[in-house]
């Protein structure tokens with residue numbers, strides 16, 4: 265991996281030596297933020313850095329606090345809204361540093377249902393209003409067929425839909441390499457194919473142990489055993505390609521049996537997903553899942569029938585028993601995990617929580633010494 269020159273402004277905090285275990289989404293974002301603030305950072309990953317094996321690589325990259333609130337408790341929404349305040353600024357800074365776009369898009373998302381499933385849209389609205397009060401209703405806009413056609417011309421066969429204007433998405437296949445490039449520019453020490461165990465002030469590898477002022481455990485499912493009740497939840501997605509259907513933003517199909525999202529990407533590609541199966545099986549996508557995803561997509565627009573399947577992806581989301589994220593800290597060690605199906609939605613808010621825990625630990629250490 266080529267070494268890049270270290271940016272000159274990375275000078276403050278240089279005395280604090282931090283190890284980050286896991287170069288998935290959390291590990292990369294933390295390494296970038298902390299190295300930008302001037303901490304001396306080492307980043308370890310069990311796999312390849314250029315071709316990550318974590319859930320971050322499989323994900324669709326949606327940043328959708330309202331859509332997720334339908335299935336999730338309020339803290340996910342609140343953390344997600346906090347993240348949404350930070351993503352645009354962080355992405356602008358990252359893109360400037362690396363000179364590459366990561367296709368962050370805040371164009372909202374659209375929810376549709378077939379006429380026979382119209383109650384799904386009403387139920388969605390009721391759930392949001394129940395959880396958010398009047399503020400929930402204010403964040404949704406009902407669209408009739410004319411409104412839908414104006415916003416998403418390809419959805420003109422639907423009679424109704426909901427528009428969630430604040431939602432965003434990012435192309436994770438562009439964000440992850442951009443973060444890697446930025447941390448290299450910041451002088452972060454990188455260790456790939458290096459599985460580690462985490463202990464306070466210490467990282468243990470097959471070769472021995474290395475001491476650090478602080479260790480941050482961001483190993484996702486790799487931290488199994490270190491985080492109470494951590495489990496993997498299998499998710500399958502497909503990537504299809506066609507120039508015949510041009511969606512402008514993520515579209516979700518509400519259906520009593522299948523939940524489908526379609527996230528348009530550059531080069532006429534669309535990421536469709538995702539299954540959610542209580543299993544840690546990482547084997548390839550099942551025929552059943554691929555049929556359900558494909559037929560749900562086909563029901564959004566028949567021209568998807570001729571789309572080419574260019575990739576299938578399977579991974580397990582790292583989840584806690586209550587599906588909420590955890591940031592645990594003790595002297596010399598912070599663990600951040602349980603991002604479940606919300607990594608991109610929650611990561612900036614959790615990075616800020618880790619930074620908060622870090623400054624508290626630093627203050628405590630200063631008082632002791």
Ligand SMILES: Cc1cc2nc3c(=O)[nH]c(=O)nc-3n(C[C@H](O)[C@H](O)[C@H](O)COP(=O)(O)OP(=O)(O)OC[C@H]3O[C@@H](n4cnc5c(N)ncnc54)[C@H](O)[C@@H]3O)c2cc1C
Pocket residue numbers: 285286287288289290291308309310311316317318319320321322323324325326327458459460461482483484485486487498499500501537538539578579580581582600601602603604605606607608609610
């Ligand atoms: C199908 C699917 C779709 C998804 N879609 C979305 C979405 O649209 N929006 C959203 O917000 N979230 C989505 N997610 C969830 C998101 O991908 C995860 O929440 C996120 O990737 C978790 O980030 P992480 O860094 O904690 O873990 P990971 O991304 O899994 O990264 C963990 C890293 O730790 C490394 N590691 C493991 N063990 C060790 C070890 N012992 N030593 C060193 N390194 C180790 C791994 O190699 C990996 O690189 C989706 C997930 C899936 C599976």
